[in-house]
Amino acid sequence: MSNGPLIPYSTTIHVRDTCLCLHAQRAARALARRFDTALKPTGLTNQQFSLMMALNRPEPPPMGPVAKLLAMDRTTLTAALKPLSARGWVAIEPDPKDKRGKRLKLTPEGTAALASAVPIWREVHADIEAGMESNADQLRKGLLEVSG
Numbered sequence: 479m480s481n482g483p484l485i486p487y488s489t490t491i492h493v494r495d496t497c498l499c500l501h502a503q504r505a506a507r508a509l510a511r512r513f514d515t516a517l518k519p520t521g522l523t524n525q526q527f528s529l530m531m532a533l534n535r536p537e538p539p540p541m542g543p544v545a546k547l548l549a550m551d552r553t554t555l556t557a558a559l560k561p562l563s564a565r566g567w568v569a570i571e572p573d574p575k576d577k578r579g580k581r582l583k584l585t586p587e588g589t590a591a592l593a594s595a596v597p598i599w600r601e602v603h604a605d606i607e608a609g610m611e612s613n614a615d616q617l618r619k620g621l622l623e624v625s626g
Contacts, residue, residue: 498624509606516602520595521565527599529558530584530592533568538583540573549625567591 567588573579
């Protein structure tokens, strides 16, 4: 038996009903499952789709800005890049301006894989927004405020 202070059940209910972190985590998991299922035929997960979309730029970006955009540290980004690199979808190249740095580039095969996923993403995204009672733009704004 614990000798610590007892937390009233009313506190548990309050946290369950008001915790922004809990609600964001639940929504993120639900969205991830929905996009993972939809994107499965393309061979991409929702995380890989987001990562590859972050690389879809006129110039190959350095790792730092990509990690920041995806709210990842560089170690996590490196781990996420490995399967994409192994499939030949992403190339990790030396930065010509900084020999210590790396640039991330979609390969033509990666661009094709990403292009096959975009119509699926659009359809699922539209379905999610259409099914929301609340304003999706306000939700995005609020999430951006929290994520900084």
